[in-house]
Amino acid sequence: MSICPVDFHFQFALDRFENAKKVVIGGHSVGAHLAFQAVTRIQDLRISGAFLSAGIYKLHELVNTKYGRDLALTPEEADLCSCDYDLLKTVKFPILIANCKLESPKLFQQNVEFSQLVKNAQYKEYAGEDHFSILTELTNENSVVHNDFYKFLHSI
Template identity: 30%
Template sequence: MSLITEDIELEREYSPSMWSRRFPTAQEVLQHHLNFVTAESEAVTNTIPHKLEIEYGSTPGQKLDILGTDLPDDAPILVFVHGGYWQELCREVSRYPAGPLHRSRVKTIVVGYDLCPAATLPEIITQIQSAARFVFEYAAKMGSRGVYFAGHSAGAHLVAKLLSSADFLDSTPGSERLQGAFLISGIYDLREIVHTSVNELVQLPKEWAVPLSPQFDCYNHLQTRRVRLYILAAQNDSPTFKKQSREFYELLHNTCLMQNMYLEIKDEMDHFDIVECFAKQNNYLNNVLIHDIRKHL
């Protein structure tokens, strides 16, 4: 196979919109997703009591939103980290999970962060830690019964990197409230990404790919904390995305010997509607979360 052909295939593998079967073109997939999350986020912002644009750091992107401020102080919390290959989307269009969660008496915290190329990927990872520190301190102050994280696509990568840091969790007050995480159509091995157009804005040096990949981290500390991890991908994700989810599950289950592990490839879904369903009543993400809360909290 020629290098040109290999490059084309690699680009396709890391272009999630090209694998959806819902629309004729990749551009229509992306436009629908943006329209959907924008409209749903606006709807929940207009209907759910909230506090927006809370600064957790000094740069413009380091803000978060709390939706469901009318719920009891001890309400469980879901923290949502959006995707967009670390260079697209934003906090304002990522509030859409809050509607069904609010009806289930769960607060939603939506984390924003600076995007590439204004920020480097190591800087973004550090920002997510800062946001998590704010969340854990808030949860402790309010007496929340439990904190969950969810990340989609690049957001799943950021959540996975957050969870990999035993030092951070051990040194952060309130982190004992961490109950579980949902990693949705994530990317966990960055070695091939540096050879795609994604890296034009991310500007990730090749030598950083392994240190910044969750696939090469250790998660043994999560076992003693009894953190539960749900790794999800879509049937109509690319083969590479599905492979990465499976390989990350195998790392956690076989190498790190974690027991509270769940892997599912969701039938008839693609990279985008697997997370869009968060906005719908009786969605599987909400149902799994509520089941986990009722079982463990």
């Protein structure tokens, strides 16, 4: 049985930047899944926020897809490694969930449900963006995605 091994990598980054007063952990797609796991498992007072973009949190839906088969993902592993939304209900820092309206319906719905269950999360939905274009828009200083992200960072 496999585990979701994020602790070591995020702890390494926190140790590497030991003088940082604040740390925001973020990720996109599966990276959002890993960021979720990190902020719910690593206890470090410098973690001041989380940015989760187009996340894949419930892995069970992937088991019978091409990706799941390529990874030999079993239903048991998917359940073990899926995110438990209840774990974020107790965090004290802000969370920004960025969702793409042009996302696959199941992933779009996962992000909507996640945002509704975690009351301390801000939810932003981008009508004209898909799973990949949202990343491009993060670098476009004139985009709503970019501006929302920087407002979030500056609010921390």
